Amino acid sequence: MYSEKVMDHFTNPRNVGVMDDADGIGEEGNPVCGDAMKIFIKVKDDVITDIKFQTFGCASAIAVSSMVTEVAKGMTIDEAMKVTKQSLADALDGLPPQKMHCSNLGADALHKAIKDYRNKQGK
Numbered sequence: 001m002y003s004e005k006v007m008d009h010f011t012n013p014r015n016v017g018v019m020d021d022a023d024g025i026g027e028e029g030n031p032v033c034g035d036a037m038k039i040f041i042k043v044k045d046d047v048i049t050d051i052k053f054q055t056f057g058c059a060s061a062i063a064v065s066s067m068v069t070e071v072a073k074g075m076t077i078d079e080a081m082k083v084t085k086q087s088l089a090d091a092l093d094g095l096p097p098q099k100m101h102c103s104n105l106g107a108d109a110l111h112k113a114i115k116d117y118r119n120k121q122g123k
């Protein structure tokens with residue numbers, strides 16, 4: 001069963017949307033289920049000042065996307081690189097075991113957005 005937090009973030013996801021002037025964009029997909037997630041970040045002085053997501057996926061993937069935006073906003077990019085699928089699942093008070101792979105998408109898309117930002121900065 002899903003935790004109350006998963007249900008809350010699934011039914012009322014935070015930071016949904018597209019960012020036209022993103023500093024970094026990360027895309028991740030799961031070839032097995034076909035779900036896909038895109039994360040947009042805005043960075044100032046190495047801090048993630050804004051973050052948005054677009055996800056086509058299951059309830060867990062949407063809840064994880066919403067949670068990753070809440071967790072990462074205000075973090076430095078170094079801190080955000082340490083966000084893991086487990087820390088996202090923990091922040092949601094757990095995911096059913098068969099849904100743990102869904103949290104990979106959130107962590108991986110966030111890390112790719114940061115790498116994209118660093119590439120664009122030439123770092």
Ligand code: FES
Pocket residue numbers: 030033034035057058059060061099101102105
């Ligand atoms: Fe595909 Fe959840 S079932 S990400």
